Amino acid sequence: MKRGNGVATESTNTQGKSGSGRMVFFVLIGIAAVLFVLGLMDEYTQDGPNIHPMDQFIVSPLFGDGPVRWYTPTNVTLWMGLAIAAIAALMVMGTRGRAVIPSRSQSMAELAYGFVRKMVEDVAGKDALPFFPYIFTLFLFILFANFLGLIPMSFTTTSHIAVTAILAAGVFLTVTLVGFIKNGAGFLSLFWVSSAPLPLRPILAIIEVISYFVRPVSHSIRLAGNLMAGHAVLKVFAGFAGAMGLAGIAPILGVVAIYGLEVLVSAIQAYVFTILTCVYLKDALHPHH
Amino acid sequence: MAEDAAHGAADAAHAAADAAHSAGPGMPQLDFTTFPNQIFWLLVTLVAIYFILSRVALPRIASVLAERQGTLTNDLAAAEDLKRKAQEAEEAYNKALADARAEAQKIAEETRAGIQAQLNEAIAQADAEISAKAAESEGRIAEIQAGAIRSVEEVARDIAGDIVSAVAPGQTVDADVLAAAVAARVKG
Numbered sequence: 295m296k297r298g299n300g301v302a303t304e305s306t307n308t309q310g311k312s313g314s315g316r317m318v319f320f321v322l323i324g325i326a327a328v329l330f331v332l333g334l335m336d337e338y339t340q341d342g343p344n345i346h347p348m349d350q351f352i353v354s355p356l357f358g359d360g361p362v363r364w365y366t367p368t369n370v371t372l373w374m375g376l377a378i379a380a381i382a383a384l385m386v387m388g389t390r391g392r393a394v395i396p397s398r399s400q401s402m403a404e405l406a407y408g409f410v411r412k413m414v415e416d417v418a419g420k421d422a423l424p425f426f427p428y429i430f431t432l433f434l435f436i437l438f439a440n441f442l443g444l445i446p447m448s449f450t451t452t453s454h455i456a457v458t459a460i461l462a463a464g465v466f467l468t469v470t471l472v473g474f475i476k477n478g479a480g481f482l483s484l485f486w487v488s489s490a491p492l493p494l495r496p497i498l499a500i501i502e503v504i505s506y507f508v509r510p511v512s513h514s515i516r517l518a519g520n521l522m523a524g525h526a527v528l529k530v531f532a533g534f535a536g537a538m539g540l541a542g543i544a545p546i547l548g549v550v551a552i553y554g555l556e557v558l559v560s561a562i563q564a565y566v567f568t569i570l571t572c573v574y575l576k577d578a579l580h581p582h583h
Numbered sequence: 584m585a586e587d588a589a590h591g592a593a594d595a596a597h598a599a600a601d602a603a604h605s606a607g608p609g610m611p612q613l614d615f616t617t618f619p620n621q622i623f624w625l626l627v628t629l630v631a632i633y634f635i636l637s638r639v640a641l642p643r644i645a646s647v648l649a650e651r652q653g654t655l656t657n658d659l660a661a662a663e664d665l666k667r668k669a670q671e672a673e674e675a676y677n678k679a680l681a682d683a684r685a686e687a688q689k690i691a692e693e694t695r696a697g698i699q700a701q702l703n704e705a706i707a708q709a710d711a712e713i714s715a716k717a718a719e720s721e722g723r724i725a726e727i728q729a730g731a732i733r734s735v736e737e738v739a740r741d742i743a744g745d746i747v748s749a750v751a752p753g754q755t756v757d758a759d760v761l762a763a764a765v766a767a768r769v770k771g
Contacts, residue, residue, distance in 0.1 A: 348610060353617035364619035374628040381632055385640035392643060394651050407644045427637040435632055455612045456621040464629075522612060 317516065320523030324530065345533030347526040351453055369449040370457075377438040377451070385434070406434065410568060417572035421579055428468070429575075432461060433568040440521060440560035444553070452563075453521040455514060462514035465571050473578035484581035513570055520563050524556045732769075739765045 324347065356367045384406075388399030396404060410430045414422050436452055443450025451457050473481035485502040487495055531549045535542035611617070740758075743765050747756050 351611040353611060353614070353620060362617050362620050364623045366620055368617075368620055368624070370617075370621050371624045374624050378628055378631050378635070382635050385644075386635060389640065389643050389647065392647050392650075394647070394654050396647070400647070403640070404644055404648065407641070407648075427633060427641055430641070431629060431633045431636055434636070435629060451621075451625070453612070454621055456618040457625050460622050460625050518612065 317519035317523055320527060321519065324523055324526040345530060345537070347529035347533065350449070350525060350529055351522065353454075370451055370454075373439070373442055373449045373451050376442055377435060380438050380442065381434050406430075413569060414572055414575075417569060418576040419579060422572070422575050425468075425472075425575060429568060429571055432465070432571060433564055436461070436517065436567050437561065437564035440564055441557075443521065443525065444556060444560060450521050450525055453518055453525055455518045458514035458518040459510070461517075461567070462510040465513065465574060466510040469571075469574040469578040472575070473581060476579060477581055481578070481581050484577055509570075509574065513567065517563050517567055520559050524552065524559055528552055528556065736762075736765060736769055739769060 353362055353368050353370055355362060356369065356372060360366070362368055384399060385403050388397070388403045391397055391400055393400060407430070410433050411423075411426055414426050414429055418425075439450065439452040442448055443453065473484070485499045485506070487498045487502065490498050528549055531545045531552060534545040535549065538545065740762055743761055744756065744758075747754070747761070
């Protein structure tokens with residue numbers, strides 16, 4: 295009865311571990327690179343390499359140079375707007391033919407639709423389908439923000455913990471509210487592992503509660519950390535290429551390789567965020583198994 | 584008091600953030616002054632995407648997929664129907680072919696029987712003609728044979744008369760006696 299739930303929690307935990315493990319790895323590489331660059335800057339104080347890998351993440355106003363208030367149009371606004379435009383182009387303009395034999399763009403839109411819908415149905419069950427538009431919104435936003443962030447000179451909105459934290463908090467609140475509304479106090483049985491020996495159950499309950507509340511943290515940091523680390527490493531390598539003259543071909547090859555990796559990460563992180571949302575939703579809809 | 588403390592903390596945070604900002608490679612992700620801005624625009628974006636999807640894109644794609652499913656089902660049914668018809672047509676064709684074969688065989692058999700009958704008739708006729716001709720020929724051969732034998736007897740009689748007259752000149756032999764003697768000799 296509890297086995298399925300245990301497996302699901304376990305799998306999310308391992309995913310969290312591997313995701314944050316890679317994030318830590320990238321962050322360490324990033325920090326090492328930054329320290330290396332700072333060392334170089336100490337040596338060549340006149341015209342040494344001047345690399346600021348984190349400058350790409352700075353939120354700045356689009357117009358003028360004033361303070362960033364909550365309503366100020368910033369580069370966040372611009373790149374989120376572009377994400378909306380791209381999503382509308384694919385999902386609305388791309389499907390305007392409504393053809394039985396789809397065009398290329400309509401085929402892609404249908405592919406995305408079918409992919410996420412099947413994921414929701416398979417992972418969370420048929421009764422999770424009312425949440426499909428919400429989950430599809432999350433998936434498309436993250437996917438398009440990630441890929442728009444791969445355009446050189448762009449701003450990656452999903453590399454900011456503020457953005458991913460809101461996304462994850464929204465999922466957490468939704469899942470928790472749905473769990474209590476659908477199951478009442480029965481939702482708490484999610485934490486009471488009835489397949490475990492009785493003396494262990496309180497300890498497991500504590501662990502389950504902690505892991506439940508850690509979910510939004512890992513959910514958000516996984517996404518932001520992956521993107522931030524990847525983009526910072528790209529920037530560091532690009533800075534080396536600029537500073538090394540002819541020998542810069544080596545870091546450029548590195549940039550190409552890491553860029554390929556980042557393309558993968560962009561899609562995979564959107565997928566991971568979405569499928570974890572489905573897994574959490576499954577726990578909320580069916581806490582008893 | 585508390586308000587002052589809060590203000591002080593906020594100021595300190597601001598100052599720290601500003602310091603981080605100006606210090607170069609800090610983490611812009613931890614610059615809390617930009618959080619309201621990001622959160623506000625994120626919410627606007629999510630609501631916009633949600634409405635675009637739920638009002639326009641998803642119903643449209645769902646209807647297209649349903650329509651395609653319907654078309655596929657119809658086409659499959661039509662294909663099944665056509666396949667059944669094709670099978671029927673093939674059966675009819677095979678049946679017609681078998682019928683035609685049987686018919687052809689029958690006609691061939693009839694023709695062969697007819698030809699055989701004609702042939703038999705012709706053969707019988709030819710046989711009759713041949714036997715008639717053979718009988719006629721036999722008759723003539725017998726006639727010729729008889730004629731020949733008669734001639735032989737005549738010649739033998741003449742020669743015997745000549746021989747007798749040559750052997751015993753002046754002595755005449757009675758013709759009847761001679762003929763009887765020759766006939767006896769020829770027969771013997």
